[in-house]
Amino acid sequence: xxxxxxxxxEAAVGLLSAxxxxxxxxxxxxxxxxxxxxxxxEPDLVVDIKRVPGMDAIVEEAGGxxxxxxxxxxxxxxxxxxxxxxxxxxxxxELIGSTQIQGRATMVGNLCNASPxxxxxxxxxxxxxxxxxxxxxxxxxxxxxxxxTGPGRTSLAEGELVxxxxxxxxxxxxxxxxxxxxxxxxxDIAVVGAGVSLTLGENGAVSAARVALGAVAxxxxxDRACADAxxxxxxxAAALEKLAAAASAACRPIDDKRGTVxxxxxxxxxxxxxxxxxxxxxxxxxx
Amino acid sequence: MTIxxxxxxxxxxxxxxxxxxxxxxxxxxxxxRLTGTHVGCDTSQCGACVVLIDGDSVKxxxxxxxxxxxxxxxxxxxxxxxxxxHPIQQAxxxxxxxQCGYCTPGMIxxxxxxxxxxxxxxxxxxxxxxxGNLCRCTGYHNIVKSIRAAAGKMAGAxx
Ligand SMILES: Cc1cc2nc3c(=O)[nH]c(=O)nc-3n(C[C@H](O)[C@H](O)[C@H](O)COP(=O)(O)OP(=O)(O)OC[C@H]3O[C@@H](n4cnc5c(N)ncnc54)[C@H](O)[C@@H]3O)c2cc1C
Ligand code: FES
Ligand code: FES
Numbered sequence: 001x002x003x004x005x006x007x008x009x010e011a012a013v014g015l016l017s018a019x020x021x022x023x024x025x026x027x028x029x030x031x032x033x034x035x036x037x038x039x040x041x042e043p044d045l046v047v048d049i050k051r052v053p054g055m056d057a058i059v060e061e062a063g064g065x066x067x068x069x070x071x072x073x074x075x076x077x078x079x080x081x082x083x084x085x086x087x088x089x090x091x092x093x094e095l096i097g098s099t100q101i102q103g104r105a106t107m108v109g110n111l112c113n114a115s116p117x118x119x120x121x122x123x124x125x126x127x128x129x130x131x132x133x134x135x136x137x138x139x140x141x142x143x144x145x146x147x148x149t150g151p152g153r154t155s156l157a158e159g160e161l162v163x164x165x166x167x168x169x170x171x172x173x174x175x176x177x178x179x180x181x182x183x184x185x186x187x188d189i190a191v192v193g194a195g196v197s198l199t200l201g202e203n204g205a206v207s208a209a210r211v212a213l214g215a216v217a218x219x220x221x222x223d224r225a226c227a228d229a230x231x232x233x234x235x236x237a238a239a240l241e242k243l244a245a246a247a248s249a250a251c252r253p254i255d256d257k258r259g260t261v262x263x264x265x266x267x268x269x270x271x272x273x274x275x276x277x278x279x280x281x282x283x284x285x286x287x
Numbered sequence: 288m289t290i291x292x293x294x295x296x297x298x299x300x301x302x303x304x305x306x307x308x309x310x311x312x313x314x315x316x317x318x319x320r321l322t323g324t325h326v327g328c329d330t331s332q333c334g335a336c337v338v339l340i341d342g343d344s345v346k347x348x349x350x351x352x353x354x355x356x357x358x359x360x361x362x363x364x365x366x367x368x369x370x371x372x373h374p375i376q377q378a379x380x381x382x383x384x385x386q387c388g389y390c391t392p393g394m395i396x397x398x399x400x401x402x403x404x405x406x407x408x409x410x411x412x413x414x415x416x417x418x419g420n421l422c423r424c425t426g427y428h429n430i431v432k433s434i435r436a437a438a439g440k441m442a443g444a445x446x
Pocket of ligand 3: 336384385386387388390391421422423424425
């Protein structure tokens with residue numbers, strides 16, 4: 001294995017494109033180095049992107065925030081502006097591991113590792129975030145939901161890397177939230193996760209919503225029917241029940257040691273409902 | 288491929304030859320023979336391997352030795368002042384903060400990081416901070432007590 005820590009984006013892309021064997025990007029390493037040790041990954045080349053200028057920055061852009069691919073969870077939590085605009089995304093990212101992991105693990109690594117249970121991913125999808133991909137063919141911006149294509153698989157082409165994630169500007173009266181269920185209080189993999197972002201109209205009804213579910217399908221799901229269930233009215237008990245039913249209906253989970261199909265399906269409804277209620281309160285909603 | 292990594296470890300410049308894929312924890316233990324840093328898992332969950340890199344606590348099994356090249360590392364061997372235990376070490380000793388001792392180096396390194404940022408943590412804050420440090424013996428009670436006691440002593444000493 002060869003380790004490289006280039007100091008420009010061009011050099012990083014160049015190294016990845018020119019590699020003859022398997023090449024991997026290294027961000028926080030909290031997935032990659034564990035996989036390296038336990039064996040499933042045997043890269044010939046590891047490209048550490050933390051020395052590329054700008055990768056560790058959170059920059060305001062067009063009223064939103066661009067988060068570099070090497071920004072660790074802890075830094076996200078310390079950014080007051082980002083926290084105020086996207087509390088759900090920040091709380092989802094802060095769920096990743098303990099203090100020592102938080103000091104290293106990145107949102108982009110969480111995305112590119114492509115675990116169906118990745119915590120920050122449903123929150124980013126609900127937020128309408130886009131990933132900026134840089135590669136030998138140039139730059140492209142894609143919705144976060146199009147990055148993972150299955151467990152451990154992404155739509156990135158050879159030589160490509162994700163340079164940043166963009167969280168868009170927030171309209172007034174907006175809120176987001178992420179909730180997950182794990183058997184312990186910390187340091188475990190989500191049985192189900194639910195991210196909700198919504199905006200209220202002048203009349204107090206939900207005018208726009210995005211709902212994403214984690215760990216209930218091979219990739220995180222952005223579900224239109226869930227959003228439709230709550231758009232157009234105040235978020236009252238009936239709307240929340242409709243949302244819970246839609247979320248359960250969207251699930252295509254597996255049975256494993258963490259939860260059965262029936263359990264996951266039911267919990268997805270409960271978490272979507274609770275996350276929506278938090279997002280609603282953050283948006284200033286009153287029943 | 289073998290490479291040479293050079294870093295400041297407990298205030299002293301140390302170099303050693305390792306592979307590019309060598310983890311920092313392996314480098315510390317096997318190359319530098321600093322075996323006070325333990326390995327308790329292969330999934331980066333247990334926290335036995337916590338060290339400070341440039342003052343921040345990190346699981347040394349989630350970092351390559353090469354990534355620590357040129358950085359400042361503190362391990363459990365660098366915590367005491369000669370023969371005099373650090374107040375956190377002393378507090379673990381006095382409060383039965385350890386049984387088998389396997390988790391202890393990681394617990395103490397994590398506690399150092401905590402007390403640096405929060406000189407007077409509540410029991411809850413201590414428990415939250417220790418999320419990434421597992422102990423199979425003590426049930427955590429005396430570990431939390433030790434850290435509370437150390438915080439009190441360090442505040443008293445004006446440290
Ligand atoms: C103790 C522990 C607890 C954890 N708890 C959680 C948890 O609660 N929730 C959760 O979701 N995850 C958890 N994780 C998993 C992991 O920490 C997260 O997925 C983390 O966000 C990964 O980020 P990273 O920067 O460390 O990624 P890395 O390990 O550096 O990379 C992960 C993968 O993405 C690829 N990659 C990284 N950056 C890029 C890029 N810019 N472009 C293209 N590909 C890239 C890498 O090649 C690798 O395949 C935990 C891990 C540990 C060790
Ligand atoms: S050995 Fe590093 S966390 Fe267990
Ligand atoms: S004292 Fe034995 S593992 Fe903690």
